[in-house]
Amino acid sequence: MENKNNPGRILLTVSFILTALGILLLFSASKGITAVQTGIPVYIKQIIWSFFGILLFSWLKEFDYRHWNKLAHILYFVCLILLLVVLAVGTGRAGRWIKIGWFNFQPSEFTKFVLIIVLARYFSLRDIGRFSTLLGGMIITGILFLLVLLQPNLGTAFLFIVIFFAMAYLEGAKRKHLLILIVIGILISPFLWMGLKDYQKQRLTVFLNPWKDPLGKGYNILQSKITIGSGGIVGKGFLRGTQTKLAFLPEFHTDFIFCLLAEEFGLAGVVALLFLYYVFLTQIWKISMTTQDPFGRLVGIGMMVMFLTQIFVNIGMACGLLPVAGIPLPFLSYGGSALFVCFISLATIYNLHRNTALF
Secondary structure (H helix, E strand, O other): OOOOOOHHHHHHHHHHHHHHHHHHHHHHHOOOOOOOOOOOOHHHHHHHHHHHHHHHHHHHOOOOOHHHHHHHHHHHHHHHHHHHHHHHHOEOHHHOEEEEOOEEEOHHHHHHHHHHHHHHHHHHOOOOOOHHHHHHHHHHHHHHHHHHHOOOOHHHHHHHHHHHHHHHHHHOOOHHHHHHHHHHHHHHHHHHHHHOOHHHHHHHHHOOOHHHOOOOOOHHHHHHHHHHHHOOOOOOOOOOOHHHHOOOOOOOOOOOHHHHHHHHHHHHHHHHHHHHHHHHHHHHHHHHHHOOOHHHHHHHHHHHHHHHHHHHHHHHHHOOOOOOOOOOOOOOOOOHHHHHHHHHHHHHHHHHHHHHHHO
């Protein structure tokens, strides 16, 4: 029987609060002059995604997380196929989606979850102290990295690398081995740079000096800073944001939803959001460190790193501290694929928590 101080219960409570906050912000976003006047408003769509996401969670929380271990190879193969399909027939912005009826599915989002499962299985069955083990894990990650980079989706591809290094380091990989891989990455980075699209190169260079192109590639960075700063201590009030409502800041319902929160709820709202994320992440860490199952511990660590990196990159991007990367803010940003992955990950962590007593 769970008590109110149980990490699993706290994790669920915070997750549902974040989901509700996301819907609230999207309701506000739908009132802007750029909101689509025809079709279903974004907040209604997010409510639909949340409903199905909660149903998915309710089903998967009973799904023993150890079954993911057995399915790792199949899931990896499925992701490879889906990512290849995206390269061939992808639709939408930058061709990152597969259109399935009225739903646009983004395989790269699901691939984040699968990569964690595959690496957790791989590392739990091998000696992490051997360089060959790290090299094999890097190859597993690198294949998915290249396929996502080719979409192009630099932000998610970067996330794969962070997940790999963080899981390897926290599992006890030797620092000198990790350093060798980092040096190799630095040496091949010029070739990766040459493979980037022009707009991606501009994003990486302009963020250092957004005033270099204030009405072009630097526009989003400058406007996001203005939007966040305009919120002050307590914000302008719900539905009263002007930078977002008057469309000075594009994509404020997806990549820059943090700016909308900062404008309408101010520093107080930002602190509250960061506190919620802090509680969310610490509960995942507690659950991960409690289990004695190596695979389960690695899965929990990987998912904590995934959420932490997305939060750090999205907020850093919104504040102009990092390049624009197109990484969604967990549970808040608009999008069915990203939200589903959040609930799938949540269900897996919750099931890990419920099964901890077995080890």
